[in-house]
Structures are given as C-alpha cells and as structure tokens.
Amino acid sequence: MNKIWLIIQREFLNRVQKKSFLIATILLPLIFPALMAILVYVAIEQKKNATKDVVHYLDESKKFVPDTAKYIFRKFDGSLEEAKKTFQKDQSYGLLYIPDFDLAHPRGITLYTKVNPSPNEIGDLEGILENRVRELKMTKFNIKQEVLDSIKTDIAIQTINISEEGDEQTSDSKVLFGIGMACGIMMYIFIFIYGAQIMQGVIEEKTSKVVEVIVSSVKPFQLMMGKIMGLASVGLLQFLIWIILITTLSSVVLGYFGLDMPQQQMMNEMSQQYPEAQMQNPDTMELLNMIGAIPFGYLIFNFLFYFLGGYLLYGALFAAVGSAVDSPAEAQQFMFPITIPMLISYFGLFTFILDDPHGPISVWLSIIPFTSPIAMMGRIGFGVPVWQLILSMLCLIGGFIFTTWVAARIYRVGILMHGTKINYKVMAKWFMMKG
Amino acid sequence: MEALVANNVTKRYTNHVALDHVSLSIPEHTIFGLLGPNGAGKTTFIRIINQIINADDGDIIIFGEKLQEKHIGTIGYLPEERGLYKKLKVGDQLIYLARLKGLSKHDATEKSKAWMRKFEITDWWNKKVEDLSKGMAQKVQFISTVMHEPRLIILDEPFSGFDPVNAQLITQEILELKQKGCTIIFSTHRMETVEDLCDHIALIDKSKKILEGSKKQIKETYRTNTYTVEHKGEIHSSSSNYELLSQKNLEDSFYQSVIRMKNNDNPNQLIRALTEVTEVHSFIEKIPSMSEIFITLVKGGSRE
Numbered sequence: 001m002n003k004i005w006l007i008i009q010r011e012f013l014n015r016v017q018k019k020s021f022l023i024a025t026i027l028l029p030l031i032f033p034a035l036m037a038i039l040v041y042v043a044i045e046q047k048k049n050a051t052k053d054v055v056h057y058l059d060e061s062k063k064f065v066p067d068t069a070k071y072i073f074r075k076f077d078g079s080l081e082e083a084k085k086t087f088q089k090d091q092s093y094g095l096l097y098i099p100d101f102d103l104a105h106p107r108g109i110t111l112y113t114k115v116n117p118s119p120n121e122i123g124d125l126e127g128i129l130e131n132r133v134r135e136l137k138m139t140k141f142n143i144k145q146e147v148l149d150s151i152k153t154d155i156a157i158q159t160i161n162i163s164e165e166g167d168e169q170t171s172d173s174k175v176l177f178g179i180g181m182a183c184g185i186m187m188y189i190f191i192f193i194y195g196a197q198i199m200q201g202v203i204e205e206k207t208s209k210v211v212e213v214i215v216s217s218v219k220p221f222q223l224m225m226g227k228i229m230g231l232a233s234v235g236l237l238q239f240l241i242w243i244i245l246i247t248t249l250s251s252v253v254l255g256y257f258g259l260d261m262p263q264q265q266m267m268n269e270m271s272q273q274y275p276e277a278q279m280q281n282p283d284t285m286e287l288l289n290m291i292g293a294i295p296f297g298y299l300i301f302n303f304l305f306y307f308l309g310g311y312l313l314y315g316a317l318f319a320a321v322g323s324a325v326d327s328p329a330e331a332q333q334f335m336f337p338i339t340i341p342m343l344i345s346y347f348g349l350f351t352f353i354l355d356d357p358h359g360p361i362s363v364w365l366s367i368i369p370f371t372s373p374i375a376m377m378g379r380i381g382f383g384v385p386v387w388q389l390i391l392s393m394l395c396l397i398g399g400f401i402f403t404t405w406v407a408a409r410i411y412r413v414g415i416l417m418h419g420t421k422i423n424y425k426v427m428a429k430w431f432m433m434k435g
Numbered sequence: 436m437e438a439l440v441a442n443n444v445t446k447r448y449t450n451h452v453a454l455d456h457v458s459l460s461i462p463e464h465t466i467f468g469l470l471g472p473n474g475a476g477k478t479t480f481i482r483i484i485n486q487i488i489n490a491d492d493g494d495i496i497i498f499g500e501k502l503q504e505k506h507i508g509t510i511g512y513l514p515e516e517r518g519l520y521k522k523l524k525v526g527d528q529l530i531y532l533a534r535l536k537g538l539s540k541h542d543a544t545e546k547s548k549a550w551m552r553k554f555e556i557t558d559w560w561n562k563k564v565e566d567l568s569k570g571m572a573q574k575v576q577f578i579s580t581v582m583h584e585p586r587l588i589i590l591d592e593p594f595s596g597f598d599p600v601n602a603q604l605i606t607q608e609i610l611e612l613k614q615k616g617c618t619i620i621f622s623t624h625r626m627e628t629v630e631d632l633c634d635h636i637a638l639i640d641k642s643k644k645i646l647e648g649s650k651k652q653i654k655e656t657y658r659t660n661t662y663t664v665e666h667k668g669e670i671h672s673s674s675s676n677y678e679l680l681s682q683k684n685l686e687d688s689f690y691q692s693v694i695r696m697k698n699n700d701n702p703n704q705l706i707r708a709l710t711e712v713t714e715v716h717s718f719i720e721k722i723p724s725m726s727e728i729f730i731t732l733v734k735g736g737s738r739e
Binding site for chain 2: 003006007010014204205208209210211212213214215216217218416418429433434
C-alpha cells in the first residue's frame, strides 16, 4: 500500500510539475468564457452595425407591402427582364420577383441573388411574405386585427417537480437540457483525455524499459493502480482549480455586468431598455431564476463521482491496451472496441437521452457501467430517482473493479513483452496465464 | 551460508517450458556467473528471483528464508534492457527508485547524493535523463541498482553499453561490493568477464541447468590432459604414453606441439617420456577457457 502511495505521488508530481498542466488548467477556464464573450461581442456588434441589405422587388400582384425591419426594399417598375438587367449592375443584395398570385396558392415567387443566400435570409423573406399573405387572407375572411392579436398568446409552462417527500422544485427543461448536454460532453472528453494519458504513460514506461526495474520493486498491479490513481488525483485537482476559478470569475464578471443586481431593479431596467423583450419573453426572467435554482452541489458531486468511476473503469482498460502494445500507433486498433460504449452513450445523449431522459433506453444506459458516466450526466439534471442513482453507482463501482481485475491480468504479462505480435487471442492467453 | 538456493524451479508457458527443474546454489560473498545462450531461460530465472513472475514449481531460498515480498529490498537488479524515466531528473529518479525498494525519503536522498559524489557526477542531479548520454544513463542506472545496499545483486549483461573506462570503473565497484559482503549474480555471454570475475558458474541451456560449480572445479572437470610443449627437435610420432595432436615448426629446429597424455599419468611422467625424444623448452597445461567449455557443452547439447 505504501508503495502504491509512492507511485501515486510520483505520477501526480510528474504531471502537476509540468508547465503544460499549469497552462492548461489556468487557461482553459479563461479561454472558454473569453471565446464566448468575444463571439457574443462580435455578433452583437455585427448586428448593430450591419447595414440592411437592399432588395429590389418587382410586384406584379400589387399585394406586397414591404416590411423594412430587416431589409431595405426598393420598388422596381417594369418588366422582369429589365429588372434583372438593372439588378446585375447595381450593388443590391437581391431581386424579389412577385408574380400575380392566387392567395390560396401563392406560387412563382422568386429571389434572384448574386451569391447563394443563407437559409436564414430566405426564411426572413418568406416570413415577410407569409405575414403579408396572412393579413390579406384575414381581410378576405373578415377577421379583424384586434381579434387576431387577442388570439395570439405566449404561454410559458412552469414545471415543478414534486418529490416523494412533497418538496416542490421548479425546473426548466431547456436549462436542464443544456446542463445535461454540457456535463455529458465534458464527461466524454475528460474520460478520453485522462484515459489516453494513462495509456501513453504505460507505453512510455514499457518502451523506455524502466518497467522491469519498477516491477522488481513493486507488483505490476501496484504500479498500474498507482498510475491510474495518480492521474485521477491530477484530474481532481484540475477540477477543483476549475471550480474555484469559474465561480470566482463568473461572480466577478456577472457582478461587473450588473447581473447580480436585485431582480426588481433588473426587471425595471430591462423593461426600460427592451420594452418588447419583457412582453415577448416572460421566460427570460424565469431562466435567470432557474439558473439560480440549479443544485450545483449535487451536480458537481455526481459529476465527480461519475468522472472518477468512468475514469477508473476505462483507465484500467486503457492501461491494459498500453501494456500490450509497443507504440501508440499500434494501440489504435484496440482503442476502438473500448470506445464503442462511450460513443454509444455519447451519441445517445444527443439522440434520445436528453429528449427522453426517463425512457427505458436512457435509464438502462445510465445504469450499465460502461455507458452510465455519460448517460447519467445527461439525465442528472432532469431528476433521477434515488434507486436508479444508487443502482447505477453500485454498478459503476462493480464495473471498475471488474475491468481493473481483467486489465491487471493482461497488464502484468504485457508490460514485459516486447516485439510480440498482439491480437485478442494473445491477450486472452495472457489473461488466462498463471502468476 | 548460501545466498540463494533454487530447488527444482520450473516455469512453463503455453508453448514451451522456460525452466525445467533448475536447481542451483549460490554461495554467499561470491560472484556467480549465470551463463547460457540466448533464450536458455536466464532472464526467466532472474525474473523469478526478482518476483516479477512466479515459478510454477519449486522454491527459492534466499539467505536461509523462503523468497517473499520483504526480500525485494535485499535484491538489486540491473536488467539487460536498461531504462529510466526519460523526463525525470536524475536526483528525483534515484530517490524514487530507492524509495520503491523501501528506503526512507531521508536515506534515499543521502544515499543518492553519496553515490553521485562517488561517481563524480553531482552536477547531473538536476538533469533530465533524456539529456544524458547512454553511458551516463548507465551509470545512473548502476547507482539505482546498488544504492539501497542489497545483499544480493543481479546484473544482467552489466557491461553492455559501457566504454572501457567506465567498464573498468564498474568492475572495480563490483569487486568492492563483493569485498563488502555482497553476493553478485552475473548473467552474461562475455566469457572474458566470467574468466576474470566469477568464482562460481552455472550454465543453463534449453531450460535446463547443464553445469554448475566453482570455476576451478569446472576447469578441473573439463581439463583434457593436453599440454602445449615447445621443444627443440621434432617429435616423430605418438607413443604409448602420449598422443601427438599437432606440431608446428616455429623456427629452425624449434617446434610447438599439442600433446595429450594417456593412461592417467601425471605431468612429470609425460615430461620424462618427452625428454627421451626431444629437448623440452616449455611445458604448459592447456587449460580450457570458459568460452571453450561453454561452446563444447552448448554445441554438444544441440547435437542431440
């Protein structure tokens, strides 16, 4: 045990003392928000400063009324041929040709552009036309605008979870969706990065031949576990630094932008600045409330647990692969089968886990130890019944004990083998081999 | 006392037997040569002593006790395939390896420093191993093998990779360690090393021990009763006392002949017989070198 501790220390120091660790740990949480801030800033600036595109229109139906919110419309009188010629010469963005059309079946509306228009731009124009057609239809059917306005309602359903104990908890599925997605992706990336580091470490020890000296002092199992746990402690330290950095940074940043203001004041300010925003978006405020209501402690605890569990489970397998091969290139072919369950849960995250977090497949994926770290992270925000969580955790613990046992049997033989041609049969033979 | 006794040590792999009932005894305070061609099972045997792998059968007694985990610190092992952590500084590396052998942090630091002073390489302390030359790294590795003061030192091809100056240095170290009471197991192909340094040897071939004993004893056993004789005047033929194996003319009437003695005579009787036919100028027993014995035995074995 004492020796495992020594190895853990050594592995830990080896990684933490590297400059790259410091840089990655400190810069990553700074880079992401900075990138996001830059993108948001650029997007806002672009919108603010964007000159509206000029769209010429040739309206033969006499029904079009330009909506100038997004485009500058210039009417063109004359034939389509003339319009096209003029359009080719000038700097305008597009030429919208509206033939005379039947209200019930509007056909033949064409947009001529010099570059391929984006779906957004087409959508915008279609929206304008659709609105106009609707207005015309309303007039035709004698529906007054007031009637229509009163029909239009914006509903935001407030969702409240009632636990068995009767505690009520507000939730917002969009926020939960985001949390699930972020946690799931992070889990996938971290297990991969740290797993690959274990493998690389094992291959390094094997190719530098230092391993024979080490295993004359410690048992191969101790070496493997020391390595895996040493790296796990590096991961935990990294998370700890990130959590501290992100909480301090975000409170500083939020404070700076005034998001920390009392809510009433904020609402007032918002309604002054964006009167329409408040009207249209009753759920903006709710979103802010919701973020405040996210149980970060619970999330972080579960994230760390599943990271550790998933990491130990896959880390052992990565160590076994590393021990069997002589070079990282050779390792590729054995990596693939290991990553399949990870990929399944990763893609499952996008396809069904987040959409249907309580469906049977989602539940089972979050209980099977090979997929549970990612799948459970996707589900965790939506509220997971305690029995499922406990079952999943126990399975994960059992799972990594199992993979560690399997991996250790391959590892102890593999690290001393050089230049052997490896396939699954050989590995199985090693696994069966006595001491 | 015996430093190490192996009784019927056997190791089987799926397709072959790596060690087949090998029994050895290695006396304390000796340099023991473990010889054998490639693939004979030397490394397997050494790994079993180091508890890297376990024997399927048989047992190993080390300094009177059955081999177990606590003996890890008693053994120092220099594997044939040398290796250190490339990115780790020399000082940290030595301390780490010594601590894995069971030294306290304080002792490990003191010992590493002392050995580096001894080898006059103190200024390497903060260098990474990847920045050292091969010979330099070998020195560091040698220190790591002996710094925890093991009573049994196992050196697998210790001189490979050393230049003659460093090889000499290491040889001196080895002799000094023997003086201090260490037992040293040498696994090697280099027969001149065996000739110079080893007191006892064992020869392993095809998983079996085929020879064991003190160097003198073995040479005694494999003496062929042949003598190199320089003489004035040609010897014309063999006689009832001796057999003339070869004769060559050196200069004028001086000849050098290889002569085998017959009928359990002693050398004096042979000389007497020779002086009757020629004028003997020198008379030396042709002692087989370890290399010759090695080759004879291994080749002899492969003919079967």
